[in-house]
Amino acid sequence: MADVVEAKKYLGQPVERVEDEILLMGKAQYSDHLPTRAGTQHAAILRSPHAHAKIISIDTSKAEKIPGVVAVMTGDDVKEMSEAFLIVLRQPINQWALAVEKVRYVGEPVAMVVARDRYIAEDALSEIDVVYEAMKPIIDQEEAISDDAPVVHEAVGSNVVSTRDFTYGEPDKAFADADKVVKMKVRYPRNSQTPLEGFVVTADYHEGENLYDVASNYQGPFTSHPVMSMALRVKNSQLRMRTPQWSGGGFGVKVQIFPYVVLICLASKKTGKPVKWVEDKLEHLSAAAAAPNRLIEMEAAVKSDGTVTGFRFDQQDDYGAFLRAPMPGPLYRMHGILTGAYDIKNLSVTNRVVMTNKCPSAMVRGFGGPQMYYAIERIMQKVAIELDMDPLDVIRKNLVPAGVFPYRAAAGALIDSGDYPAAVEQAVDEGALEALIKRRDEKRAAGKKYGIGYAAIVEPAQSNMGYLSNILPRDERQRNPKGGAVANATVNVDPLGTVSVTADSIPQGQGHMTILSQIVADVLGLTPDHIKVNLDFDTAKDAWSIATGNYSSRFSSATTVACLKAAEKVKAKLSRIASQTLNVPADQLEFVDGKIRDPANIENGINFYRAAGSAHWTPGNLPDEMEPCVRETGSWSPPELESPNEKDQINTSLTYGFVFDYCGVEIDEDTGEVKIDKYVTMHDSGTILNPLLAEGQVHGAFAWAVGCALYEEFVYGDDGSFLTGTFADYLVPTSWEVPEPQIVHMESPSMVTPLGAKGIAEGNCMSTPVCLANAVADALDVEDITLPMTPSRISAMIHGEEKPPANDRPIAAAPIKGEGNVLRGTGETFVPAAPQEVWNTLLDPEALTAVIPGCHKLDLVGDNSYEADVSLGVGPVRGRFKANVGLSEMVEPEKATLSGGLIGSLGASKGSGHVSLSASDGGTMVTYDYAIELTGTVASVGGRLLEGAAKALVNQFFQRLGAQVGGAPVTGGEPWWRNLLRSLGLAK
Amino acid sequence: MPQLNKDARHTVTMTLNGDEVSGYAEPRMLLSDFLTHEIGITSCHVGCEHGVCGACTVLVDGTVMRGCLTLAVQAEGSTVETAENLASDEGELSELQLAFKKHHGLQCGYCTPGILMSLTAYLKENPKPTEEELRDMLSGHLCRCTGYVGMVRAVLDYCENRTD
DSSP: OOOOOOOOOOTTTTTOOOHHHHHTOOOOOGGGOOOOOHHHHHHHHEEEEEESSSEEEEEOOHHHTTTEEEEEHHHHHHHHHSSOOOOOOSOOOOOOOOOOOOEOOOOOOEEEEEEEEHHHHHHHHHHHHHEEEEEEOOHHHHHSSSSEEEEEETTOOOSSEEEEEEEEHHHHHHHHOOEEEEEEEEEEOOOOOOOOOOOOEEEEEEEEGGEEEEEOOOOGGGGGGGHHHTTTSGGGEEEEEOOSSSOOTTTGGGGGHHHHHHHHHHHHHHSOOOOOEEOOOOHHHEEETBOOEEEEEEEEEEEEEEOOOEEEEEEEOOOTTTTOTTTHHHHTTTTGGTTOOOOOEEEEEOOOOOOSSSSOOOOTTTHHHHHHHHHHHHHHHHHHHTTTTTTTHHHHHHOOOOOOSEEEEETEEOOOOOOOHHHHHHHHHHHOOOOOOHHHHHHHHTTEEEEEEEEEEEEEEEEETGGGGGGGGHHHHSSSSOOOEEEEEEEOTTTTTOOEEESSSSOOSSSSSHHHHHHHHHTTTTTTTEEEEOOOOOOTTTTOTTTTTSOOTIIIIIIHHHHHHHHHHHHHHHHHHHHHHHHOGGGEEEEEEEEETTTTTEEEEEEEHHHHHHHHGGGGSSSSOOOEEEEEEEEEOOOOOOOOTTTOOOOOOOEEEEEEEEEEEEEEEETEEEEEEEEEEEEEESSSSOHHHHHHHHEEEEEEEHHHHOOOOOBBOOOOOBBOOOOSOOOOOOOOTOOOOOOEEOOOOOSSSSBBBBBSSSSSHHHHHHHHHHHHHHHOOOSSOOOOHHHHHHHHHHHOOOOOOOSSSSOOOOOOOOOOOEEEEEEEEEEOHHHHHHOOOOOHHHHHHSSTTEEEEEEETTTTTTEEEEEEETTTTEEEEEEEEEEEEEEETEEEEEEEEEEEEEEEEEEEEEEEEEEETEEEEEEEEEEEESSSSGSOOOHHHHHHHHHHHHHHHHHHHHHHHHHHGGSSOHEEEHHHHHHHTTTO | OOOOOTTSSSSEEEETTTTEEEEEEOOBBBBIIIIIIIOOOOOOOSSSSSSOTTTTTTEETTEEGGGGBBBBGGGGOEOOOOOOSSSSTOOOOOOHHHHHHHHTSSOOOOOHHHHHHHHHHHHHOOSSHHHHHHHHHHTTTTTTSHHHSHHHHHHHHHHHHHHO
């Protein structure tokens, strides 16, 4: 147990952020702004359009000939130059920085171009010819475990790559003795908080030193540092990782830069030049990282009074195509606290790790908590429904009681402090729950669908570095035990008494600089603006360890303590120096207002800067055996973070906060929209270091959680197409969708960290999705709730599945339903030429070349069968395609059926359509319909953009046809993308 | 609009935050890339590159534009304003910026300059928006950190108490 430091002058106050001024001026240098050496080249990455395919051949010769291209690399180069990434499991799941032999998800890097600038590099991507042999993909996690499912990693032989069973207490007895067993099956979707700034990596290989110098917005944990250095076949010290002070959001996701760090390092080594790569948003959404989707089958053993005596979990996490370190963290990070906020002694758990043909999973804010609490808090509501009890009473009945802390939970979490029953009652009171219940009654009496939801969760922070050990059998993990979680910070006082601080926290906007300046100002009796905190980071110079980085809310309980220790060392040293001058024992001196003085005689003091300066200017006068200069590093690891014991118990995190939420939602029966009418969130996060910043973390977590509950999901087609590749498809909440929650605070200082502070930034990611789901379940009186609760899903629950729109005209033969995106359209257009002329043009390859937008070449390859080479682009997706089109059912000059497909590096499509021509007003009325099925990268640009683009393309085709037939120049029309931008309101 | 050779680099000259600047751009170069990598300013942040997130928002001849949906050559001869222009010449934050600081209206700061530029234009048209109007306007920007609470409070406070 740590000694708890009492509250001070600045700590605990809503001090405004020292970060803000430069950010508000727009002068902060993010990774893309860092200076690069002259001659720096730029990389672009060719990605797989297939979810699962063999790579038959890659021809890079055309790309290499483009002026400005310095190298094109493929999986063969990467395999020769590097090792496969180390993973946590002992399984043959080999991954390199580029795909080797096979691709396993849409978006997987297949080849890389390094060129003078990014524009040239992207041009060259479309000149790389990759021949794939498509394989059947496996997308659904439940189908993935069946024996006849396609296998993602043949060498493993199964898509289930790890299964572990755990038992705590006597779950079988608890279930046998139960009055009732409540069962539930829930699914949590794939999502990510998607930082606005994407990944940025610049690597510079220093040949003489065999050293890779990397600047990136990597956020740690530095457990991945050896993964990178081993892949690069160098010692840790030969991979210098630097991170700038400013990062445009992280949310866990930016650990997943590490494969790209290795890739760009290899590019630099191969070309002998510094190489920079900046990820774009399509790359990010499709291929950066996703929280694993999870399937949980859960059971609760229940007494008739509502007491829950046991839980059984069967958890199956879908990690996508590869297991990248620190996966499968989300399945194990919460392990010690699997009983949540409840006093439940009996527990059994089965954890399964499943692979599918989706983007590899990663750290995302909440890290396993949203999934786990979705199951626990849904089943607690169901317990109440089955016992005909109030859901809040079931929560109350089972909470860990007051006065038992520290409390050892069944699976090993050592809950440090709290008073859960009091926190619930305070929230009920301050949030006016009674009035909310009355409001629900009134709404329902008026015929509205209104519901109330509750959620009580424990929010862990500062992960035990041994938390993943439980995935290994006992004897194996005992050979190499892991535990602890080291934090580092350094406080320096220069010759003029200026104080500077560095630390290993690598923030992405959380305000760490402000908090550290508050801590040091309090210890040294200075003002925060006197403390210059610099949180850029450099493994070659800063103190760091494997736990270094910004994740699992480790800052408040860990880095702050290292900083406190460093500041106290500085204080002790300066006290000894001042003691010589002041003739007062060092331990009796106080640091106040820039002075070191005797509290009994405050006139007897010296200036802080003078005491510090003497360690630089007159080191000969220092007390005996004191080293010169003032630079102290604090390192700290809490003893409570032990390795898992022989009973598989593990204290997975250091601190455990408590969150209790309730909310009222009203559902619009016509639109299916879920309107959050009121939201109350109670947080006991221990001592609050800065209320302004703490509240900001709650608001931010809440906003993302609203997104998870209502909008955000990475969607895949059955064929593995990624369908949410833009922010017009992956919908994130705006200011319009996020209400302001009412925040209620309670402070139970943690006894295991000297400042008493726990994590606060992840709680709502865990509590809010399930709280909203419970409210919707209450409003609609249903059990099966699927996140995100989009209007279409809610409508389907109220009104039944939507029927396809009725058409007054026959639509072209529909491609197979459910395979990727299907675009449909109909239209008519007037062409000022006779039907026969139009018909002739449609059959003339030369004329068609001029008419088809983006067509480079068109050949007749058979009877009424054409092959074309076309460039097309929609939104962020641009590429070159081979098209095959055939005409059939031809009635000259009246009608024809077109069918065919496109294939290119960005995906494929097949489709069909009808065209009919009729004479009208001296010209021809052309009537058409089409249905096009898209797969691959193109399919990720869903909905609005694609439909608009298809319409614009078809319109342009007929405009150009009219011009061609009429003999007018074809070049007069505006490019189709301008029409599209205009239709989206983005251009004049 | 003049016809430009697509393979050539063209001189683009504009008035940026009161100063005349010029650089080279191929016709396809985005304004956001031009401002960041050719001119060297740091406030035009590229978030989504498809016009949804708003992090690259700048004012071109007083009109709110997405830097990622505008070509650099389109801004030839224009007056461009970015967030670097909001503080005083002496480096003091504007009242709107100070309100963001006071109400913790930003965290990572990546979306902030774009939001400030949209607000600069919007508050000229509508100096005292209701919260509903303000949230409607802000919905043209994405912020992944803050939940928008601090920035809404900041703007409402600023509009209520501004002296500038």
